[in-house]
Amino acid sequence: MSKVWKKWMALFAALAMAAVMTGCSGSTGSGEQMDAGMQSAQEQKGGEASEARGDDGEESEPAEVIFRFANYGPVLTDLQLVEDAMNEILIPKINCKIRLEAIDGSNYDNQMNLDLSSGTRIDVAKTAGSYNTAIAQNQILDMTELLEEYGQEAKAEVGEKYMQGVMVNGKVYGLPNVNGRGAVMQFGARTDLLKKYDLSLDGFSQQPDWESQSANLRLMEEILQKVADNEPDLIPLVADQVGNVRLDEIIPRTNLGDDLGVVMGGDSMDVVNYYASKQFEECCYLLRDWYQKGFIMKDVATTTESSNSILSGGKGFSVLSNSEIGWDAQLKNNTSYDFTCVKLSLPLVGNVSGMTYSIPVTAADPVASMKVLNELYTNSEIETLLTFGVEDVHYVLTEEGKAAYPEGIDANTSSYHHSNFWAVPNQLIALEMEGTVADYNKTLKENNETADVAKVLGFVFDNSSVQTETAACTAVIDEYKNGLRSGSIDVDKNLPEFLKKLEDAGINTIIEEKQRQLDQWAADNHIQ
Amino acid sequence: MPKTSHKGRRLKWKRMRPLYIMMIPGTLYLIINNYFPMFGIFIAFKKIDYSKGIFASQWTGFDNFRFLFATKDAFVITRNTILYNLVFIVLGTIAGVTVAILLNEVISSVWKKLYQTILLLPQLISMVIVAYIGYAFLNVENGFLNNSVLPLLGLEPVSWYSEPRYWPFILTITHLWKGLGYGSVVYFSAILGIDRELYEAASIDGAKRGQQIRLITLPLLKTTIIIMVLMSVGNIFRSDFGLFYQLPLNSGALYSTTNTIDTYVFRALMQLNNTAMSSAAGVFQSVVGFIVIVIVNGIVRRVDEDSALY
Amino acid sequence: MTGLKRESDSSREVMSTGRKVQQFFINLVLFLLAAAALAPFILLISSSITDEGTLIRNGYSFFPEKISFAAYEYLFASGIKMVRAYGISILVTVVGTVISLGITSTMAYPLSRKDLPGRNAFLFFVFFTMLFNGGLTPSYMMWTRIFHIKNTIFALIIPGLLMSAFNLILMKNYFAANIPGELLEAARVDGAGEFHIFCRIVIPISTPIMATIGLFVALGYWNDWQNGLYYLSNRMDLYSLQNYLNKMMQDIQYLNSGRNEAMMANLQGMTMPSTAIRMALSVMGVIPVMVLYPFFQKYFTKGITIGSVKG
Known part of the structure; x- marks a missing residue:
């Protein structure tokens, strides 16, 4: 027995040496x-x-x-x-x-x-x-x-x-x-059904204060109720993301690098736990209520279909998303139904990085x-x-001077698709995409210039001292977020449990560190 | 073995030399592909600074490991990982051997082939697709179980994706279903390797099929079984990410029975994108697996030396 | 084949009622298991030919209300990409499996010899690789910086898949258990060298294990997408079938990941293949294996012949 051990120990030692030596010689390659x-x-x-x-x-x-x-x-x-x-x-x-x-x-x-x-x-x-x-x-x-x-x-x-x-x-x-940085939360609903039931989206307010937003929610509820009563086969409110109706995104807040510690509203400098906020709780209860009333589909947290395919299958009535102008055109493009959209708040840019x-x-x-x-x-x-490829090969110009796929080609069959248009370095100087509103780029540019910026814009959080806590908190959030943001789990039991676990995972350590860095940053940049 | 003379040893070496030469390509590949990258283990102990490169970065001791234990769920995920692995090893082996023996007993060669081909099919479907299929069976509104099976039995519909207690069964069944073809192929080919004459002789001696299986097949399969089990034991701290993450569709309500070390690591590092922390998790799993395997192999070696791995 | 026939002949002679009942139950059990394995697969096929609208309204079904081959038409419409991807998959699988069997068997045989000095150390050397690995980063660094295989076809064949300790140990065990010592002794007395013995004696009687390991390795290559994902950064023309399949799956997951960029991509209409297309792609990934598998099987059953002949 011991003989065997000796043998392989020797062999392993030799191999380890070899590995270390090669490793070291490799280090000069990437060292500097x-x-x-x-x-x-x-x-x-x-x-x-x-x-x-x-x-x-x-x-x-x-x-x-x-x-x-x-x-x-x-x-x-x-x-x-x-x-x-x-x-x-x-x-x-x-x-x-x-x-x-x-x-x-x-x-x-x-x-x-x-x-x-x-x-x-x-x-x-x-x-x-x-x-x-x-x-x-x-x-x-x-x-x-x-x-x-x-x-x-x-x-x-x-x-x-x-x-x-x-x-x-x-x-x-x-x-x-x-x-376009002026993207805000919007509520979009099928135009044909709005007409059918004589519903209007005019009453929605764009004021960011919580009273106005609560009023928006009540208005939304009335509309959804009407549709739920009359169209039993339809999902009144489709979740934009699997397990995320995105309702809570109407809460005015600015993420600081991640959502573990945020500031609420545009002027605040206080880092708080977003999930422990009154507004988040309200949203959770409202969603739960809507879920139980059948406004939201039962499988919302686990469905394998995207919102686009549910809507294009004619199975849904409305959806919430964060978008700039022209969302209706995008929805039409993605689902082939006509949508009427309304902005729920004014743009507030908190982060451009x-x-x-x-x-x-x-x-x-x-x-x-x-x-x-x-x-x-x-x-x-x-x-x-970069955005559309080579003219007459990957795109053609339409009469309005916009870029479109050549006849018979779509994103999946094209050898250079156009879906990256929003992620290129500067979308606003490229051609506009077919189906966008007139003067699309110009409008976006103007909106960028007029958009409000949060006080904290420019603060960049360095999380290297709270990596462990960030990892643990990320895992906790992943456990609860889909359930809470879709109304599919009981709020009374799960929300307190969620908050407790977040605390155990060290969210307060992260918040303290963030606040410290934010204060430092504010002092350095003379921001009150 | 009697002591060989000096001359004899030299002769032996000359004889054996071709054997060593034959091993060169394989050994080389293992050194390059498997051993060389092991230098990466030290990444787990570094705080990576890309401007210095991973070699010159600062050492941080066990800092990168802390997140593995920073959760209150550390016990749950460890328990889940180990228990599922144990269940999978035991049931997987029993099912694999049983099916292999049954296959061997089938007289019709057409059916024998057909069974084999079909049993292997699930192995070929990616876990993501398996998750879709699972969803077709389990979804609340129009899944097969809730729509067709449960009403037949007079039971109420179940909200499968929010009831953790059913998942140990669902996961085990899926694992067995997917791995059965693969497992039975190993044992089946081992059975095919058994000398036919043994059976014929036994048959002449009047042994029934059942006795033949008990007295010939199983004892001869023993080594294969032990090796297969030993190899799985080394991975006792690892889990099939697809099975535990995709199949439950990442439903938070199920974590108490579906969260394992691998899914936790994935979730925890989703935002951080930290190479050092993910290699720390890998090192942790390897070290534990290594300790377990050395112990188990030691026991096997004591009981039956031929079956030990090394 | 003959061995099998002989066995069934001999068993037919003595086939009693009890044996018939036994056969019935054995077949019943296997039949049920096979049905259980097949059912989800049929569901896969039927959802790949279900009309998209029907699928979304009614969910998955074994018997789709409205059949549509749109998904397949669509896949073939993107024509040349699919054909090429198939070609790459087949090439990589064949070449990889052949090389793998070569280096695995030449290493497994010496390891199966109990008289090989240093055998235990070598076995441990092999086994150790199953437990520890340096992870993706160092492997990637080595293969790209030292061996320069990035953006070449070798990247799909060499890293990771060529030889596994698992297969090596299985093969070594087979050799150890099935190569009769007397045969080797006899050959040695006849003055045959080790190479000769390996080629003339060992290889011919190891068809079952070669077929088994060959199958495992081939499955590994056929189903692999990681090498393509990491090592091909601007040679997408080398994407294999599984790369395409995996990309679709990853995109879908990514779109639902809740990350800001992903939500943006979703909003801006990043196209996601429909369920039917995902299913169709997956069916297309499985079909070649179903076609090829019976060839491997032929060698499994050959083992019976060899088993009965060998002495």
């Missing part, structure tokens, strides 16, 4: 960022990237920039074609070459972590995970100076008002993507990265290529 970048640059046969750096001499080879974005749709098989078309513009203009990499939205964060931890070169990318974590873990570079020198136009596109939202201790690490584009730590040539990033935010030809 420049080093890693250079290595991968060579491996990608893009060694010229670093040579071209700095001087814009016309004879120098164009620097190659790997641009990675998230794909929220079917597989993009025609990347090469789009890439070539972009390079025809970029090479003469800024002497840079782009290489596109599309990663599935569902796998994006995971893949970025893999690539960044293994030192794979990526030059410009949608930031993985949350902006604050990416900064805390040094995944992305400080681009403040580069932005000053090569990115003034991009900065102007984002606008001073929103640039402050990505500023951390006076430094910028990523640019927020530009799209939800989706940012940044320069990863493994970038080979940050200067080239910045030049390309600038084009991605300001060049409408590039933007249109």
